[in-house]
Amino acid sequence: MKVAIFFGSKSDTDVMRGAANCLKEFGVDFKAYILSAHRVPEKLSETLKEVEEKGCEVVIAGAGLAAHLPGVIASQTTMPVIGVPIKGAVEGLDALFSIVQMPKSIPVATVGINNSYNAGMLAVQMLAIKDTELREKINKFRIDMKNNFIKENGEGVDL
Structure with a gap:
C-alpha cells in the first residue's frame, strides 16, 4: 500500500471516493479507513x-466541521499528509481554515473543499518523484487532458 485514505465518518464516503478514483486511474495501491480523531483516537494511532x-x-485525510483529523495524523507521522476539507457548516470554510492553518513545523497540504480527486492527484505526483513509471503516466495524462480540451473547445463556442 502506497497511500492511506482516512476520513472520520461514513457520511464522507462519497466525497472521499474521488481520491480513490484518482489513485485507481494511476494504478496506485491504497487502503481507506473510517476513523475519527475524536471518537477513536487510540485506534487511529494504532492504524x-x-x-x-x-x-x-502518503496519507490523504478528509474531515469536516472542526476538521482535526488531518492535523492529528500529521502530528503523529512524518509522512506527507494531504487534507481534504469536507463541506459541512459554513459551506466547508470552517474545515478549510482548520486544515490549512496548521502550526509551524506540522504541515498539512490542503486541497479545495470536497476536492478529494486533487488530493489523489497530489499523492500520485508525490509518489512519482521516485517512480519513473508513474511519472510517465502523469505526463501522458496531462497530454491527453490538453488534447481532449482542445478537441472539445478549440473551435470556439456558440453563445
Missing part, C-alpha cells in the same frame, strides 16, 4: 502505525 509499517508513503 497509522500499521500503515507506516506496511510501507505507506
Whole structure:
C-alpha cells in the first residue's frame, strides 16, 4: 500500500471516493479507513502505525466541521499528509481554515473543499518523484487532458 485514505465518518464516503478514483486511474495501491480523531483516537494511532509499517508513503485525510483529523495524523507521522476539507457548516470554510492553518513545523497540504480527486492527484505526483513509471503516466495524462480540451473547445463556442 502506497497511500492511506482516512476520513472520520461514513457520511464522507462519497466525497472521499474521488481520491480513490484518482489513485485507481494511476494504478496506485491504497487502503481507506473510517476513523475519527475524536471518537477513536487510540485506534487511529494504532492504524497509522500499521500503515507506516506496511510501507505507506502518503496519507490523504478528509474531515469536516472542526476538521482535526488531518492535523492529528500529521502530528503523529512524518509522512506527507494531504487534507481534504469536507463541506459541512459554513459551506466547508470552517474545515478549510482548520486544515490549512496548521502550526509551524506540522504541515498539512490542503486541497479545495470536497476536492478529494486533487488530493489523489497530489499523492500520485508525490509518489512519482521516485517512480519513473508513474511519472510517465502523469505526463501522458496531462497530454491527453490538453488534447481532449482542445478537441472539445478549440473551435470556439456558440453563445
